[in-house]
Amino acid sequence: MQELLTGQVLTFDADPFVAGPAAARHLSHGGVLIENGRIAAVDDADSLRARHPHARVHAYGRGLISAGFVDAHVHYPQTAIIASWGKRLRDWLATYTFPEEARFHDPDHAARVAETYLDLALAHGTTSFLSYGTIHPASVEAIFTAAQARGLRAAAGRTCMDRNAPDNLRDTAEAAHDESAALIARWHGRGRLSYAITPRFAPTSSPAQLEALGALWAQNPTCLMQTHLSEQTEEIDWVLGLYPQARDYLDIYEGFGLIGRGAVFGHAIHLTERERARLLETGAAIAHCPTSNLFIGSGLFDPALLRTGARVGLGTDTGGGSSFSMLRTMATAYEVAQLRGTALHPAELWWLGTGAAADALGWGGKVGNLVPGAEADLIVVDLQSTPAIAQRAARANDLWEALFPTIMMGDDRAIRATWVAGQRMHRHAPPG
Template sequence: MSEKTLLLGQTLAFAGDPMTECPQAARHSTHGGVLIENGRIAAVGDGADLRKAHPGARVIDHGQALISAGFVDAHAHYPQTAIIASWGKRLIDWLNTYTFPEESRFGDSGYAADIAGRYLDLILANGTTTVASYCTIHPASVDALFDAAQARGMRIAAGKTCMDRNAPDTLRDTAQSAYDDSKALLEKWHGQGRLSYVITPRFSPTSTPEQLSALGALWAEHPDCLMQTHLSEQLDEIAWVKSLYPQARDYLDTYEAHGLLGPGGLYGHAIHLEPRERARLAETGAALIHCPTSNTFIGSGLFDMAGLTSEGQRIGLATDTGGGSSFSMLRTMAAAYEIAQLRGHALHPAQLWWLATAGSARALRMQDRIGNLAPGMEADLAVIDLASTPAIAQRTARADDLWEALFPTIMMGDDRAIAATYLAGQAVARAKG
């Protein structure tokens, strides 16, 4: 007979999409409980009722802490862990100065394994239980991340980054090797345990049309896989794309023309979109991944959350480490709030939390498995201390409802706010500072 575990505390779940029905879509219980069995959520409800109904369950009482689905980071570059918060100018300068030299080191399987383990421990300490990450062109970098995730029991999505031009010799593959390596890695890892392979052209400037076509063909052969890339991050990048692809109608067309637009597509940044691009993205059900700390850090621009949401776009939230300046989805939510404010739109705390959990899970097409507290979902959870620092505690003490209590943690919280992280119902040891 399997052991049952009952977590007690405040609980926050979603019965709908707060981007369109806010905050009514949220379900909060001040004395809630989450029953876990065989790595999945068996029940969510009143803590006392669940305790009475399951007297044999092992009880872990988190007091007044908030039990939530773990955070889902929909766009990151784990190989950039060691260069996070490096001073830079614009995107292209930053890539050439920091990113490419660092990524060149990942042909060394030992180095890749060290960074992969470090990265996953850092995000787990910040309450992130699933990530979609770019690797490098080296198959060893993919193996390292999947090995590390498997050892920790994490659900992650990742893939070999493909580049055959406008990159150093140490980071270039070819159209054929990109296809061959990606296919081999996909066949090795996709669907193994909690792992998903993502077909990963970095972005149009670093891929020839031939490479994009090869990866489009691979995606057509494996449509159950996700595909991730970058789109319309900076204006000078867009101008560069137009010079490289003079026949393209717009940036998105450089992907669309090569079979790289579809419902499993994840398009990072998507700040400076043209009307045709917005219409096609919505029509195909692709996902736009908002990377707010990265957008401010590299000076990319202000994501149109209100406008894109009103169009019915599928939107996820992401740290974009290391272009993003934090491993924390709390800091990412705060930056998303600030960017929306600059565009004249105030995101509600329920909307921010949804974007970092259920919204990102939906972007990754994993909403049936992660991102929410509901029976049958995988028990990947974050437990949030709503009084983790003196500054947060004194503000929370004045709160009249959950949202006033939660918002100070969104705006000022960090890894100290993560009281516990669970993967498939098992508590994860916190990374040492």
């Protein structure tokens, strides 16, 4: 059965940071034809109806059909501690994160949180993500099992820490390598799932562990590698005290082969010029996490990076980030850029949460954009989801004026429907 979704359609012919807002293509009465879990065509709705008279039609009126959101940085085990009060990074880890992650030794607890996280993500329009687990293999088993049941494109990895962490959350270099290798063998490339080799960050991994994980990535180059980089200034001082021979924070990872295409570095706020150049040269990606950067008081990401050719995608950073919503994440990215003297266009914001994030994770052409042949992960966005948004959108003169209020004020109520691999996985039921 072919599925035909009709409404307004937003797709991109190029990266708007390179080609400008004209890179976006808007069909005011468009349609997306889905066949066998993939996008078969994107065109005028009437033309698609005429060419495919037997397709099952889902008419969304003035709803905006877009690629689903791609979240480039998540800690799904922190779902339950989102919006916890008053801590900076090291205190946050000690007070909230580590006690919560210790609970994931229990496979039943891990499974419950994985289900909760995915239900929340889909309700907010997120159809693909890259997540950290905990040191427990059960945490990775849980999120992959739940994601596979929903047909999601997702990546995750066992978090590795052999120092500067509680006793019940420390492993060894050997255990990090061997347990990660076993999870790669079991899950990587299974369905739409990918494995991410995951040292939490340099302070919690010894040189021996980073060396072991660098060797593991060299043996499994189609895996992703995720870690954190330059989130807070006191973190950088801590790191350089632990690795005094390093030229800078990134140099530590580089020295163990943990850089290159497929590497995704969370935050990257306080970068040196050398670090910026090396990220660009090697094709490594950055996950920009603006809600977390403000909530934990880390600093302001430099929007100038977005126009250098650097590979940058948005991440909610659940639960250091204060929202599951990529809309809220876009809004905060806009506000952060304003504080740095740059007004990001709505097309750029939308791209950061869709096509740019997909490219950062190596999934460009598969998800993140509505193009023929791509996997049919889509959302339908209500551009009048609340009275406050509706009254502003009513004055819009073009798509961007209609969409921007939803970016700035929208939440899960704006996600009218979420489709994954051509199957509707979530439908918003308005109150009343």
